[in-house]
Amino acid sequence: MRVCRPVDRKWRMTMRMLNTGSSAWGVRARMAIYAKGEALERQVELVPPRGPLNMPDFKAEFRFGRVPTLWLEDGFILQESEAIMDYFDDLQPDPPLKPDTILDRARMRMLIRLTDGSVLNHLSILFRSRNPLTRDQAAVDAALLGLADGYDRLEYHMPGGDYAIAGRLTLADCTLVPTIWLTLDFLPFFDAPSVLLTRPKLARYWQAVQRDPIVARIVSEMSIHLRAARAARIAAEAAEQAQSANMLSR
Numbered sequence: 001m002r003v004c005r006p007v008d009r010k011w012r013m014t015m016r017m018l019n020t021g022s023s024a025w026g027v028r029a030r031m032a033i034y035a036k037g038e039a040l041e042r043q044v045e046l047v048p049p050r051g052p053l054n055m056p057d058f059k060a061e062f063r064f065g066r067v068p069t070l071w072l073e074d075g076f077i078l079q080e081s082e083a084i085m086d087y088f089d090d091l092q093p094d095p096p097l098k099p100d101t102i103l104d105r106a107r108m109r110m111l112i113r114l115t116d117g118s119v120l121n122h123l124s125i126l127f128r129s130r131n132p133l134t135r136d137q138a139a140v141d142a143a144l145l146g147l148a149d150g151y152d153r154l155e156y157h158m159p160g161g162d163y164a165i166a167g168r169l170t171l172a173d174c175t176l177v178p179t180i181w182l183t184l185d186f187l188p189f190f191d192a193p194s195v196l197l198t199r200p201k202l203a204r205y206w207q208a209v210q211r212d213p214i215v216a217r218i219v220s221e222m223s224i225h226l227r228a229a230r231a232a233r234i235a236a237e238a239a240e241q242a243q244s245a246n247m248l249s250r
């Protein structure tokens with residue numbers, strides 16, 4: 001996903017960010033860049049990991065490698081998506097991605113932490129359990145219950161508008177948008193109903209927030225990336241099956 005742009009003397013890439021098309025944590029940091037506009041977008045080169053994140057050569061290159069990782073010009077490394085989003089927001093304050101009032105800022109943090117600690121922890125288990133032949137059904141059932149509880153918490157705390165908080169795009173939307181998108185995408189693998197069916201504030205939010213052009217861009221990138229990744233996986237599995245059938249027939 002290397003982003004190549006024509007050389008323009010006005011802009012200089014000063015940062016590199018390890019990113020993938022559909023990591024919930026990577027996408028939120030990328031969405032914060034897009035929300036800041038061209039000035040920041042042109043300073044950050046998005047680079048994909050050279051291979052799967054759990055491969056030894058990836059870990060050998062940088063033991064703590066994770067998506068997202070931000071390399072700064074002076075050699076400093078920033079990790080943890082919330083810290084990276086905060087850094088972008090402070091680096092280029094306009095447009096602000098944090099609410100104006102102290103209370104709304106705290107509520108924004110609450111929504112981010114709830115998403116990480118009560119939703120994505122369970123969604124990660126579901127992500128690893130997509131294959132019905134190898135999944136641990138007890139772990140899946142517990143993750144589905146946990147996920148429902150996490151979304152109940154979000155539903156309770158969401159103010160009920162078109163954006164997560166403060167009536168405009170904030171770091172809470174950068175966090176919620178990829179998470180809700182991935183949840184809606186994964187749940188059919190488990191024959192589970194949409195998390196939006198019984199949660200009217202979240203359902204309204206999801207419908208409204210997609211009208212924001214930054215959100216629409218991120219959602220479109222995620223669906224293109226996941227479609228391509230799934231097609232590649234199916235092709236690789238078919239090639240593997242053909243190879244083992246070939247070996248058996250010898």
Ligand SMILES: N[C@@H](CCC(=O)N[C@@H](CS)C(=O)NCC(=O)O)C(=O)O
Binds near residue numbers: 024
């Ligand atoms: N708390 C971290 C989570 C980042 C994370 O777990 N990223 C995944 C990508 S989906 C990853 O890099 N996993 C590989 C690993 O942890 O070794 C954040 O907010 O940035």
